[in-house]
Amino acid sequence: MFESLQERLGNAFQKFKGQKRLDEDNIREGLREVRLALLEADVNFKVVKGFVDQVKERALGEEVMKGLDPGAQIIKIVNDELVELLGGEQQGLDLVAKPLKVMMVGLQGSGKTTSSGKIALFLRKNHGRKPYLVPADVYRPAAIDQLNTLARQLDVPVYPSTTGMNPVDICRDAMAKAGELGCDLILFDTAGRLHIDETLMDELENIKQACSPQEILFVADAMTGQDAVTVAEAFNNKLGITGVVLTKMDGDARGGAALSIKSVTGRPVKFVGMGEKLSELELFHPDRIASRILGMGDMMTLIEKAQSEINEDEAKAMAEKMAKAEFDFEDFLGHMRKIKKLGSMEGLLKMIPGMGNIMKQLGKDTLPEDEMRRTEAIISSMTRQERHQPALINQSRKERIAKGSGVKVMDVNVLIKNFKQMSKVMQAMMGGGKKKGKFGLPKLPDMSALGGMPGMDALGMGGMPGMGGEDESAKRTVSKKTLKERKKKKLNKQNRKKKKK
Known part of the structure; x- marks a missing residue:
């Protein structure tokens, strides 16, 4: 963005x-x-x-x-x-309140309904809240259907609204229903318009008075730029919003809304939508966004994403397999699929400091998305036995795998060769290697093959020192002639000092 x-x-x-x-x-x-x-x-x-x-x-x-x-x-x-x-420190929701009542407001099409589902999932997953979704937009039947669909996906209760009901009565009755079900998070998905009008604002104000929500979140489409800031200011003047949710932050908008909205409205951005999936919602961290803008990456968000998908037990089990050289194609395929859940490789790479500039130099053709898809297709074309025992893959099997994945036999050969080399490197790095180098540390094998594994070329690691065998400069030794010259210079310097004294 x-x-x-x-x-x-x-x-x-x-x-x-x-x-x-x-x-x-x-x-x-x-x-x-x-x-x-x-x-x-x-x-x-x-x-x-x-x-x-x-x-x-x-x-x-x-x-x-x-x-x-x-x-x-x-x-x-x-x-x-x-x-x-951007707002100084990160500001979240009022999590002390029980039940926490969140009123979602904004123009039609800004993403209120989807954001309601995303916040429900986020607070359930990270704070153990029990959400209750309330469809209060009776003017657009699709809005009620959409929220009901999201509720089924999340397996959370939803108020049975219909288009003939009054929005204020819906919200008032929903609070009682949420209490009966033991829900401590109520999300009111209110109506929007294509523009601001008095009828809409009066209805929202009546819902606010009837329900007294602790949070009134204005949902804005980041793609609308300064229009989003202008509308947010109008909603704030009328309702007194407590924060902003910016949607479509993964798009190609110029970012003006994110940079302006706090200064103009005085209200912080609390959440940002980073994709269409319900899981693609992030807390808005001003310091991390500033780092991204200045090309310094965002390692904290990357680490948090990884922790959300790979738990400690899985990581430990994977490390043990690597150390024992038991890491096979099945494990590798599972690992790749977990990485894909974190988001696009392009987005992940940009979170690594300095990687944005490297990607620009390499060009979009070198991004690992296609390479990862090809690798996944090859491994998926193997039988379960072949994934666990790569040694079984002979020439006829390679031909079958190549045909099934739509690649050449040469691509299958390269993947198998690189995977074997990677396994050796990982085993040595995890302390499983038998050969020892200096100070008793594991001696790493030639790492040149890592440049051919999915994503390594795009990271620019194929030609880095240590990734293509031993560095020739490390083998050089100082000659006797050079040592004599150094000794002579040192003696001359000492003699000059003595003469001065």
Whole structure:
């Protein structure tokens, strides 16, 4: 989402390279590029002005660290100010309240119904809440059907609304029903319009008075840019929203809404939708988003994603299999499928610091998505016995596997060869290797084959030192002639010091 802004800010920071110190002239020139980058990202012009003025004031102030070069100083200041612009600290929901009543508001088509399901799943999974979904949009029959479908997918209770009912009565009665069922999280999915009108606002205000929700979340489509900020301000003035949910953050929007909404409304972004699946909802962390914008990755979110899919027992069992050289194609296939659940490989790679720039240099053709699909097809074409015992795969079996997966026999050969080599490397790294190197540490075999495993080429690891056999420079030794020259220089230096004394 922030790719364009990230690129423009990178160009702006280039202005400070080669400068010996920060002064008013080079700060003004560099911040001109920052201003243009933010305006092109559809950030509110008043927000841009305030942001640039604050960065300039700090850059010229005493808090600039002397040990950093001008470029690093500016990046640090811009990062700090971006975090503040995005809301400072991460702010979640009021989880003390029981029952927690959450009112979802916004324009039609912004993603209120889907976001209701996502929040229900998020709070059930992470905080043990028992959700109760309430379809309060009686004007659009599809909205009631959609929420009922989501409730079945999540296996949670839903209020039996119909199009002939009054929305305020639905919400009031739903609170009593939720209490009877022992639910401590009530999500009111209210109606929206294509535009703001008095009828809609009066209805929402009546629901608010009848139910007294602790949270009123405005759901905005991030793709609408500044329109989302304008509408959020109107909803806030009328209802007093407590936070914002930005949907479609995985799209190619320029990011202006995310950067402007806190400053304009005074209300924080609490959740962001990162895809269509119900599990693709994330807490909004201002510091992590700022890191992504500046191309510094987001390792914490990546770690949390991994922890959500791979539990400690599974990781331990996998490590033991690797150490004993029992990690087979079945395990590898399961591992790949778990990685796919975390999201697209492109999105995951961008969370690794510096990987965004490497991916740009490599180009989209080198991304591992197709490679992983091909590998999965090859392994899926094997029998269960072949996956557990790769040694059984002879030439005729390879031909059958290649035909079944739509690849060449050569591709099957390469996968088997690389998998065997990877197994040796993993076994050695886990301490299962018999050969020992210096200090009793496991001696790693040639790692060049790892460059052919799915994703390794895209990571640029095929040609890295240590991934293609031993580094020749490590084999070089200092010659006797060089040692004599060094000794002679040292003696001459000592003699010069004695003469001076």
